[in-house]
Amino acid sequence: MDSILALMQDPAAWIALVTLIVMEVVLGIDNLIFISILTNKLPVEQRERARRIGIGLALVMRLALLGTVAWIVKLTTPVFELFGHGFSWKDVILIAGGLFLVWKATKEIHHNVDPVDHKEDMVGRTVATNFGAAIGQILLLDLVFSVDSIITAVGMTPHLPIMVVAVVFAVAVMLLAATPLANFIEKNPTIVMLALAFLLMIGTTLIAEGMGFHVPKGYIYAAMAFSALVELLNMFSRRARQKDKGTTHH
Structure with a gap:
């Protein structure tokens, strides 16, 4: 308790908190776009519930990973070498998540541009996907984005309370923004293609990061x-x- 009170009186801690909140909110955008696109394929009555579950899982994962900070730090230690480059578990997770994101975005883009294969009704509403499958895919990407988010947090501050507050605040913003963003994407068909292009770019960036090529997030x-x-x-x-x-x- 004394350490928390000391942090509250430290201006440097407040600056670290604000900076980390901004970083976590920005990193949460990728997660949110994916959740919005995926839940929009569900029946209308299931969408809100799926978004809440998806974002709730994102919070649980981030907090669980914060509880294992010592283990998270070890994720960046190389465990094997390939073509002269050392790969850590973080790299493996980012590459796997990036490949999944590229595959998913490519598949959705194909469905949007190919009217023969795309099973849509005359109004243009996308055929609903399975609720369990949607949650499973959200869970997989939540894990990837959570690892990236927590490793960023660990690199920015050594104080666990600051990390917890920043993560909870960022996820609360995601929760508030989820439905308006999903509705906006659904009402504007051209935005869907743009969002899918973003996911494709994010997936490619994750693969590049996993391969050891640092791509400044600011450019993206x-x-x-x-x-x-x-x-x-x-x-x-x-x-x-x-x-x-x-x-x-x-």
């Missing part, structure tokens, strides 16, 4: 933000044209 998120801004401008442009057409017809 700057590219995502720029693409999202361009798509937002396109949406405004389309709506303006539709309004103009409606006015002309009247």
